[in-house]
Amino acid sequence: MTPSGGEPLLQVRVRAEPDIFVARKLGREVARAVGLERQDQTRFATALSEIGRVLLAAGGAADIAFLPDGANPPTLWVVMVSPAAAPDAVTQGTAPVRRLVDSLEVSDARFGTVVRLSRRLPTQAPPLTRKRLDEIRDELAHLAPGSPLEELADQNEQLIAALDEVRAQRDELARLNAELEETNRGVMALYHQLSDELEETNRGVVALYGELDEKSVQLRAASEAKSRFLANVSHELRAPVTAIIGLGRLLTDSASDPLTEEQSRQVELIRGSATDLLTLVNDLLDLAKAEAGRIEPEISDVDLKVVFGELRGTLRALATRPEVELIVEDPDPVTLRTDEVLLARVLRNLMTNALKFTERGSVRLSARGSVFTVADTGVGIPEELQERIFEEFYQVPSGVTARGTGTGLGLPYARRLVTILGGTLTLQSTPGVGSTFTVTLPEA
Amino acid sequence: MERVPVLKIGDMLLVSIQVDMEDQTALNLQEDLADKIVATGCRGVIIDISALDIVDSFVGRMLATIAGISKVLDAETVVVGMRPAVAITLVELGLSLPGIRTALNVELGMALLARARFEAEGGGDAGEDDETVAAAS
Numbered sequence: 345m346t347p348s349g350g351e352p353l354l355q356v357r358v359r360a361e362p363d364i365f366v367a368r369k370l371g372r373e374v375a376r377a378v379g380l381e382r383q384d385q386t387r388f389a390t391a392l393s394e395i396g397r398v399l400l401a402a403g404g405a406a407d408i409a410f411l412p413d414g415a416n417p418p419t420l421w422v423v424m425v426s427p428a429a430a431p432d433a434v435t436q437g438t439a440p441v442r443r444l445v446d447s448l449e450v451s452d453a454r455f456g457t458v459v460r461l462s463r464r465l466p467t468q469a470p471p472l473t474r475k476r477l478d479e480i481r482d483e484l485a486h487l488a489p490g491s492p493l494e495e496l497a498d499q500n501e502q503l504i505a506a507l508d509e510v511r512a513q514r515d516e517l518a519r520l521n522a523e524l525e526e527t528n529r530g531v532m533a534l535y536h537q538l539s540d541e542l543e544e545t546n547r548g549v550v551a552l553y554g555e556l557d558e559k560s561v562q563l564r565a566a567s568e569a570k571s572r573f574l575a576n577v578s579h580e581l582r583a584p585v586t587a588i589i590g591l592g593r594l595l596t597d598s599a600s601d602p603l604t605e606e607q608s609r610q611v612e613l614i615r616g617s618a619t620d621l622l623t624l625v626n627d628l629l630d631l632a633k634a635e636a637g638r639i640e641p642e643i644s645d646v647d648l649k650v651v652f653g654e655l656r657g658t659l660r661a662l663a664t665r666p667e668v669e670l671i672v673e674d675p676d677p678v679t680l681r682t683d684e685v686l687l688a689r690v691l692r693n694l695m696t697n698a699l700k701f702t703e704r705g706s707v708r709l710s711a712r713g714s715v716f717t718v719a720d721t722g723v724g725i726p727e728e729l730q731e732r733i734f735e736e737f738y739q740v741p742s743g744v745t746a747r748g749t750g751t752g753l754g755l756p757y758a759r760r761l762v763t764i765l766g767g768t769l770t771l772q773s774t775p776g777v778g779s780t781f782t783v784t785l786p787e788a
Numbered sequence: 789m790e791r792v793p794v795l796k797i798g799d800m801l802l803v804s805i806q807v808d809m810e811d812q813t814a815l816n817l818q819e820d821l822a823d824k825i826v827a828t829g830c831r832g833v834i835i836d837i838s839a840l841d842i843v844d845s846f847v848g849r850m851l852a853t854i855a856g857i858s859k860v861l862d863a864e865t866v867v868v869g870m871r872p873a874v875a876i877t878l879v880e881l882g883l884s885l886p887g888i889r890t891a892l893n894v895e896l897g898m899a900l901l902a903r904a905r906f907e908a909e910g911g912g913d914a915g916e917d918d919e920t921v922a923a924a925s
Contacts, residue, residue, distance in 0.1 A: 365808040368842055372841075382873060383872075383876060386841065386877050387876075388875045390843070390881065394844050397844065397846055411923035440882050444879065444880055444881065656854070751884075
């Protein structure tokens with residue numbers, strides 16, 4: 345008797361002891377499904393257990409296939425194949441099992457030891473139609489979805505997958521690390537580059553600074569040289585000019601030989617020109633002195649009333665135009681601690697300047713605290729020129745400077761003196777309306 | 789590795805086998821039970837196999853071995869709760885569990901052990917009676 349061909353109902357692989365428990369449990373379910381009685385189910389399962397143990401003991405794994413045969417009489421076949429088990433040992437070990445089943449054969453096939461056993465089904469069992477077999481298959485598949493071995497295999501696969509993932513992550517990590525290192529190197533390179541550039545710029549700045557320093561020294565030297573030149577030249581010029589003036593006076597002296605009217609007029613012109621020249625030279629000398637820092641203010645309590653009185657007297661001679669009113673207000677605080685000579689020189693300079701460029705209206709000097717103002721109604725100075733007039737030899741280019749042209753040294757000199765006194769000289773002016781010079785001295 | 793618990797009830801030890809026995813489980817049980825017998829001085833062991841629906845020759849031999857070990861340690865072993873189908877299959881397999889006393893359930897097993905001890909203390913030889921009780925109950 346051999347099993348007829350056809351698909352096995354179920355296949356189980358037995359590799360270790362727990363697999364035997366699974367196999368015999370499945371065997372019991374198969375037996376129940378095909379219609380064996382309870383007692384036969386136990387016999388059948390026990391037979392599987394016995395043979396399974398014998399096969400395992402005799403040499404290893406075995407494949408078990410359940411093959412129900414619907415032929416007459418219907419039989420449940422089981423074929424167990426063990427590639428390694430020795431046939432003799434199996435034959436001997438399975439001998440007691442013969443009493444539990446209807447047939448048991450052990451044969452030595454090329455692919456290993458084959459154990460076939462069969463159990464007839466009772467007559468009242470449902471016929472094993474194809475449909476019934478499919479039902480049983482579904483049932484069992486549902487009942488035993490996975491043997492421990494399959495689960496083990498599953499877990500193994502999962503483990504391998506997990507390992508692969510871990511390896512992939514490690515690789516990814518290594519890659520990221522490498523990238524990071526690269527970026528790091530890039531950052532470091534950038535840092536070094538920036539550092540170098542900064543250092544270079546720094547060096548440039550230092551060099552520039554040194555250059556500036558040098559230029560500053562040169563400028564100071566040039567300025568000193570200029571002042572020295574002015575002082576020397578002025579001094580050298582003064583002597584001949586005074587000589588001319590003196591000689592002119594001698595010529596017109598009553599004790600000298602009488603001159604014709606024409607001659608005396610010309611000599612007067614010579615004297616006037618020489619006097620102008622002397623003024624210019626004196627101004628230059630004063631400015632040079634101031635610039636050279638040779639002027640030291642002598643601070644004392646100054647009676648402003650006296651200063652203003654003297655100014656009123658000396659300036660009246662200059663204010664020759666009837667349409668220009670000269671106003672010297674009484675000073676508000678009567679005394680101020682400053683240098684009297686320098687203050688008087690500054691104010692005289694400003695007043696002279698104002699009278700020179702005012703054709704009508706008024707020139708007014710006033711004092712409020714330590715602030716002195718000289719306001720005129722003259723031609724005024726355009727805004728863009730208001731700083732330039734404090735430069736030496738600068739004159740507003742205008743035909744309005746009707747009468748005397750100045751030396752162009754008065755305002756620079758005044759500002760220099762005010763600076764020496766520790767104050768400031770500023771100008772507010774509107775062309776055509778007038779100018780206001782303000783001297784602000786330190787209080788007390 | 790699974791272990792089968794060994795419980796002390798009164799002056800007896802109760803082993804209830806609920807799982808499929810593997811080699812290692814069986815060896816562990818033998819060791820555990822022997823240790824427990826020595827430690828407690830119990831003189832009766834009840835092995836409940838009512839949860840097993842398949843008992844093959846391996847388990848049969850294991851039960852015989854346990855009974856032998858217990859005997860050497862001066863304790864009687866009673867196997868209780870065997871299912872009818874299991875009994876039939878065992879006999880058909882040619883295993884009649886020689887030297888192992890049996891009872892139908894735990895209660896009868898305990899009674900059997902108590903009587904055996906009483907008779908042993910009374911000086912009587914009750915070896916044959918034990919078999920009778922097991923069969924009769």
